[in-house]
Amino acid sequence: MVKPFFINSERLTIRDFKKGDEKDIFDILKEPEVQNFVFYSQKEYSLADASQDLRIYLEEQQKKKRDHYFLAVELDGKVIGVVVLGQIDPVMKKCYLHYHFHKQFWGKGYATEAIREAIKWSFTELPIRTIEAETNTENINSRNLLLRLGFKKTFSVAQKPLKEGVFADVEIYVLQKEFT
Numbered sequence: 001m002v003k004p005f006f007i008n009s010e011r012l013t014i015r016d017f018k019k020g021d022e023k024d025i026f027d028i029l030k031e032p033e034v035q036n037f038v039f040y041s042q043k044e045y046s047l048a049d050a051s052q053d054l055r056i057y058l059e060e061q062q063k064k065k066r067d068h069y070f071l072a073v074e075l076d077g078k079v080i081g082v083v084v085l086g087q088i089d090p091v092m093k094k095c096y097l098h099y100h101f102h103k104q105f106w107g108k109g110y111a112t113e114a115i116r117e118a119i120k121w122s123f124t125e126l127p128i129r130t131i132e133a134e135t136n137t138e139n140i141n142s143r144n145l146l147l148r149l150g151f152k153k154t155f156s157v158a159q160k161p162l163k164e165g166v167f168a169d170v171e172i173y174v175l176q177k178e179f180t
């Protein structure tokens with residue numbers, strides 16, 4: 001049995017996903033302002049998409065050695081955010097950070113609080129020294145979040161191809177364990 005992920009921060013619980021979370025995942029991603037920056041598309045996100053995503057999250061949890069930690073951020077019994085420590089590479093000691101939060105809960109410091117805990121945990125418990133994050137240049141909230149967390153901008157990419165027919169200016173940020 002793999003030990004479940006569970007951390008309590010000042011106001012939040014950061015935990016593994018569980019059955020029944022699909023409605024909260026859907027509520028977060030149905031907002032165009034959230035999902036446009038996550039998928040870089042106008043695709044309509046459905047409850048079936050949320051169920052499929054949850055299936056992937058639950059499958060990943062069963063692995064002895066996880067490649068990704070898909071984490072639910074819970075406030076008062078509701079999942080208000082998703083934090084992903086992804087593509088964990090124990091050789092390069094690196095992973096990629098992704099996140100998206102329910103729009104209703106923006107501007108309250110919840111993303112900063114949850115991600116700070118996840119990062120602290122990853123630097124202690126995983127073979128990780130470098131965390132990379134990418135953000136759309138227009139995504140001011142995301143850029144501010146990364147800077148608040150101590151990430152440093154390494155470079156910008158103009159019109160990066162993100163998926164077929166979709167290009168965007170993006171910025172790459174890095175956080176290194178040695179500098180935290």
Ligand SMILES: CC(C)(COP(=O)(O)OP(=O)(O)OC[C@H]1O[C@@H](n2cnc3c(N)ncnc32)[C@H](O)[C@@H]1OP(=O)(O)O)[C@@H](O)C(=O)NCCC(=O)NCCS
Binds near residue numbers: 102141142
């Ligand atoms: C990126 C995203 C998670 C950032 O959310 P956010 O609400 O701006 O970030 P936080 O939860 O950390 O809140 C920070 C804000 O709360 C304010 N705040 C209020 N109370 C606070 C508290 N107790 N502690 C800390 N900050 C607090 C901060 O001042 C800050 O506001 P500011 O940006 O106006 O200075 C959110 O915009 C989102 O989900 N976007 C869509 C998905 C997305 O873009 N993902 C990234 C893809 S690259």
